[in-house]
Amino acid sequence: MLPIDLLMASRNLTRHARRNLFLAGALATVTSLLVLLASLTAGIEHAMMESATTLLTGHVNVGGFFKVTSGSAAPLVSEYPRVLAAVRGAVPDVDYIAVRGRGWAKAVSETASMDLIIGGVDVTQEPGFAKVIVPLEGRLADLAQPGTVLLFQGQAERLQVRVGDVLTLSAPTARGVNNTADVRVAVVARNVGLLSAFSAFIQGDSLRQLYGLASSTTGALQLYLRRPEEAKAIAARLRATLSGAGWRVMDPDPQPYWIKLMQKVPSEDWTGQKLDVTTWEDEMGQFRQFIFGVRALTWLLVVVLMAVVIIGILNTLLIAIRERTREIGTLRAIGMQRRKVLWLFVLETLLLGLAGTGAGALLAAGVAGLVNLVGIAIPESMQIFVMQERLRFLLEPGAIAVHVAILTGVTVLASLLPAFRAARLRPVTAMHHIG
Amino acid sequence: MSIVSIRNVSKDYMLGKTVVPALRGVSLEIEKGEFLSLAGPSGSGKTTLLNLVGCVDTPTAGTVVVDGRDTSRLSERALTELRLRTIGFIFQSFNLVQVLSVFQNVEFPLLLQGGLGRRERRDRVLALLDAVGIGSHARHRPSELSGGQRQRVAVARALVTRPALVLADEPTANLDSKTGANLIDLMKEMNRRDGTTFVFSTHDPKVMSHASAIVRIADGQLVGREAVGGDAAAAEGR
Ligand SMILES: Nc1ncnc2c1ncn2[C@@H]1O[C@H](COP(=O)(O)OP(=O)(O)O)[C@@H](O)[C@H]1O
Ligand SMILES: [Mg+2]
Numbered sequence: 001m002l003p004i005d006l007l008m009a010s011r012n013l014t015r016h017a018r019r020n021l022f023l024a025g026a027l028a029t030v031t032s033l034l035v036l037l038a039s040l041t042a043g044i045e046h047a048m049m050e051s052a053t054t055l056l057t058g059h060v061n062v063g064g065f066f067k068v069t070s071g072s073a074a075p076l077v078s079e080y081p082r083v084l085a086a087v088r089g090a091v092p093d094v095d096y097i098a099v100r101g102r103g104w105a106k107a108v109s110e111t112a113s114m115d116l117i118i119g120g121v122d123v124t125q126e127p128g129f130a131k132v133i134v135p136l137e138g139r140l141a142d143l144a145q146p147g148t149v150l151l152f153q154g155q156a157e158r159l160q161v162r163v164g165d166v167l168t169l170s171a172p173t174a175r176g177v178n179n180t181a182d183v184r185v186a187v188v189a190r191n192v193g194l195l196s197a198f199s200a201f202i203q204g205d206s207l208r209q210l211y212g213l214a215s216s217t218t219g220a221l222q223l224y225l226r227r228p229e230e231a232k233a234i235a236a237r238l239r240a241t242l243s244g245a246g247w248r249v250m251d252p253d254p255q256p257y258w259i260k261l262m263q264k265v266p267s268e269d270w271t272g273q274k275l276d277v278t279t280w281e282d283e284m285g286q287f288r289q290f291i292f293g294v295r296a297l298t299w300l301l302v303v304v305l306m307a308v309v310i311i312g313i314l315n316t317l318l319i320a321i322r323e324r325t326r327e328i329g330t331l332r333a334i335g336m337q338r339r340k341v342l343w344l345f346v347l348e349t350l351l352l353g354l355a356g357t358g359a360g361a362l363l364a365a366g367v368a369g370l371v372n373l374v375g376i377a378i379p380e381s382m383q384i385f386v387m388q389e390r391l392r393f394l395l396e397p398g399a400i401a402v403h404v405a406i407l408t409g410v411t412v413l414a415s416l417l418p419a420f421r422a423a424r425l426r427p428v429t430a431m432h433h434i435g
Numbered sequence: 436m437s438i439v440s441i442r443n444v445s446k447d448y449m450l451g452k453t454v455v456p457a458l459r460g461v462s463l464e465i466e467k468g469e470f471l472s473l474a475g476p477s478g479s480g481k482t483t484l485l486n487l488v489g490c491v492d493t494p495t496a497g498t499v500v501v502d503g504r505d506t507s508r509l510s511e512r513a514l515t516e517l518r519l520r521t522i523g524f525i526f527q528s529f530n531l532v533q534v535l536s537v538f539q540n541v542e543f544p545l546l547l548q549g550g551l552g553r554r555e556r557r558d559r560v561l562a563l564l565d566a567v568g569i570g571s572h573a574r575h576r577p578s579e580l581s582g583g584q585r586q587r588v589a590v591a592r593a594l595v596t597r598p599a600l601v602l603a604d605e606p607t608a609n610l611d612s613k614t615g616a617n618l619i620d621l622m623k624e625m626n627r628r629d630g631t632t633f634v635f636s637t638h639d640p641k642v643m644s645h646a647s648a649i650v651r652i653a654d655g656q657l658v659g660r661e662a663v664g665g666d667a668a669a670a671e672g673r
Contacts (some may be wrong), residue, residue: 001546004539011534330530333491334592335519335547337512427491427518431482431526431604 009348012320019316024356026312027411030305031360032367034403035395037298039368042394045291048284049228051192054132055119056199058078058098058222059231062087062238063257064250064275065265072176073265074211075102075257078273080218083242087221090235090241095224098126099206102219102257105171107149107200109159116155117199117258118169120207125240127284128224138187140165146206148186153198154186163188171210181210191389220257222318231279248274254282285435306407310414313352317345317418321425328430330420342416342423349415361404368393437500438600438632439488440467446655448484457483457588459655460497465634467599472624472646473636479587482604488634489522490514494602499626504601509611523593524601524621525635529585531577531592537564538573548596552653567621574616583614587621601625603635607642619645634653 013020053059062083065078077083080099083139087097101120106113122145130140136153142151149167151159161167163185168179183202208215225231235252245248252262257276281288321328328341376391441470446458459478463489465471473481486492487499490506495575499506502521519523531540541560545551551559554653564570567587569580578584586606603622607615616655619635619642626633635646642651651659 001549004535004543007539008532008534014533244453274512326528326530327532330524330526331532332515333489333518333524334544335515338516340547392540428486431486431491 005344005347006351009344009351012324012348013139013352015321016410017277019319020352022269023309023312023316026309027271028121028360028363030302030309031265031357031407032248032364033045033360034298034302034407035361035364035400035416036368037294038395038399038403039393039395040391041291041294041298041430042396043392044294046394047392048287048291049070051132051282052195052287053228053280055195057280058220059225059228060091060223060235060238060276061220061257061258061279061280061283062275063102063220063278064273065260065261066102066273067265067271067289070269070271070365071266073262074259075219075273076213076273077220078214078217080221083247083275084221086242086245087223087238090238091223091225093226095226096125096127097428098122098128098222098224099204099218100222101211101213103171103207103211104163104258105158105210106156106167107171108168109161109165112158114155114158115198118171118207118210119189119199119201120151120204121201122204123221132192134190135187138185142186143201145186146203147181147183148203148206149183150187150201151188152189152200154196154415155200156185157206169210175263179210179212181206185299197397220358228280231281235277235279242275242277247318250276253284254278256283256285263296278291279336286335304409306410310411313349313411313414314418317349317415318421319424321349321418322347324422325425325429328425329427329431332425334429338423341425342419343418345410345422346415350408350412350420353411354404356411357404357407360361361400365395365400368395386393389416436467437458437514438467438502438635439463440498440500440588441465441484442487442498442500442506444484444487444499446487446492447495448645449572457655458487458494460557461652461655461657463533463650463657463660465600465632466507469632469634470623470645470647471632471634472649473634474638474643474649475636475652475653476638479652481652484604484652485604485634485636485656488600489518489520489524504634512648518598521599523596523598523601523631525586525593525601525606526606528610529589529609530583531579531588532583533577535576536573537569537575537577537580537588539576540588541595544596560591560595563595564588566625567591578666579661581614582610584613586610586618589670590618590621590625594629594631600632600634603633605638607637607639612639612641615639615642616645 063075064077065073066078067073099122103118105116107116120352123140133140142148165185166182167185168182169179173179182205239249263290371391372393377390378389441461441463444461446456448455448457469579474482475481489495490501493507501517502516509661538560542556545556554664565571567590569584572580572584607618610618622633623645625631637643648658648662649663
């Protein structure tokens with residue numbers, strides 16, 4: 001029976017090729033829009049995950065704050081080798097752990113100055129760093145030497161410096177005085193979205209010197225996991241392990257460390273060392289919100305467009321039912337059950353839906369593939385948000401299949417109402433000798 | 436033995452707020468193997484009566500018993516099943532499914548019934564298409580056929596399930612008189628061959644003359660039943 005059902009459904013569609021092509025085209029447009037926007041968002045998210053989690057945060061971070069007085073705070077982990085040992089013990093299968101200094105300084109060149117979030121990095125210990133950083137000038141290995149700094153292209157332009165030039169960093173210390181240090185530009189790297197707007201890296205020990213810190217003090221231990229999706233569970237485990245081992249550990253709070261440093265921690269009434277375990281999602285909160293916002297807008301757009309398409313489909317189905325009233329009555333008279341009439345109309349819409357959404361998905365995949373191949377530059381003002389310099393779509397077959405299924409499903413659901421109406425047509429309508 | 440028994444049946448239609456009595460106290464027995472013509476002027480109630488016998492409508496009063504079952508007691512589903520298994524329909528305007536071929540139109544009721552294998556279906560459909568003289572057009576679409584050919588396809592579709600009863604409401608009304616006469620001959624041949632009961636309505640005296648019996652209807656009431664020729668005598672002699 002199914003082959004003949006399919007035949008009837010598809011022939012009924014092609015019989016009114018123009019109006020059904022129009023509907024399928026509308027469906028294809030909505031689908032391709034959804035797939036394109038979703039894969040663009042996925043591309044941004046992927047780039048964000050890769051670059052941000054290397055430069056700014058590990059998948060899981062063991063950071064913390066040191067307070068000399070209750071009104072001050074510094075983003076420090078003292079006696080970090082002991083913490084590192086405890087962390088390694090708790091997460092033996094970690095990919096690698098980066099020991100990062102955290103700081104904030106004013107960079108002063110001969111002609112300009114700007115505020116920078118300074119990361120203290122040991123490039124020899126961080127395999128992931130070289131994957132994300134693309135040096136335009138200088139060699140990454142040079143950042144291993146003391147007294148060197150890595151700037152991003154935009155910063156170098158703003159400060160009007162090149163590799164080999166010297167900058168003065170001026171940093172407020174916990175004791176309330178400003179320390180300064182001269183650093184040589186070792187690397188100018190390609191911009192990486194928002195991060196490169198305000199963060200730079202210096203050699204780890206140089207950061208300690210700038211702040212006058214002991215060699216056993218650092219900013220955070222950044223854990224890179226083999227399976228990033230386990231970050232939340234591992235963070236919880238680390239909190240338990242570390243507080244069990246006697247450290248004071250802060251309650252989970254999904255905010256980046258520098259917001260805590262500026263707002264929350266100085267207002268709390270305690271002194272000494274506390275550890276803070278966060279995930280990359282905590283540290284990247286605003287970016288996640290941005291992605292969420294883009295997704296919400298995408299779906300809003302899709303819902304509005306789908307509403308229009310569905311009105312078109314309902315309208316067309318009602319016309320089709322009116323045109324086929326006698327045929328439906330005939331089929332009912334010769335013994336077709338109501339649910340079978342329902343099924344025939346649902347099947348017809350299902351075919352239309354699959355054709356439209358399938359074509360839309362293919363179209364979108366083609367366009368996305370082409371754009372990826374050609375490489376379209378993103379305007380600089382937008383690069384900050386998308387963390388990419390070129391438009392890049394991330395096509396995930398699973399996600400595309402889900403989108404096709406959702407839009408087809410919605411189409412079929414919408415067809416149920418007119419289909420029920422067709423199924424209720426009385427067989428006696430076959431006898432009316434009209435038309 | 437009766438295949439259809441109609442007792443004291445009335446049917447009223449509502450036209451806005453006015454009641455239109457289409458049938459008034461009709462009683463009729465239809466025997467197995469009859470080739471019965473329902474004759475009467477336009478508006479006399481022929482279609483209404485055939486709809487009641489065909490289980491596509493139910494009476495306002497009285498009972499219609501088809502193949503031993505009181506139609507007023509059957510659910511919509513059961514009525515549909517009864518139509519599928521027991522009744523074949525031939526419509527005035529043929530009512531073939533435009534998107535299906537001649538073969539597929541005739542095969543369709545068998546697919547609805549289920550049960551037969553692909554080969555059996557094929558053999559039965561092709562044999563029937565040959566019998567109604569349309570075997571060479573199996574792959575054509577209805578729109579490629581003449582009116583007379585389409586009605587032959589409709590006859591084949593009505594007969595393919597080997598129903599006990601075939602109903603035809605003015606089957607020749609859309610055909611010229613020669614083609615109409617040929618169609619009635621064909622139906623009669625099928626009636627003789629398989630003993631299938633035929634009931635058809637017409638207001639064409641030439642068409643009714645082929646019947647074994649004529650039931651006359653006027654103003655929603657039966658006004659007489661007469662036998663025609665030898666076949667009818669057998670039916671009347673029950
Ligand atoms: N659906 C309907 N609504 C209202 N009146 C109807 C309807 N169908 C038939 N009638 C009326 O019932 C009477 C019998 O009609 P019908 O059975 O179609 O007669 P026939 O087939 O002999 O021409 C006519 O007066 C007709 O106008
Ligand atoms: Mg009529």
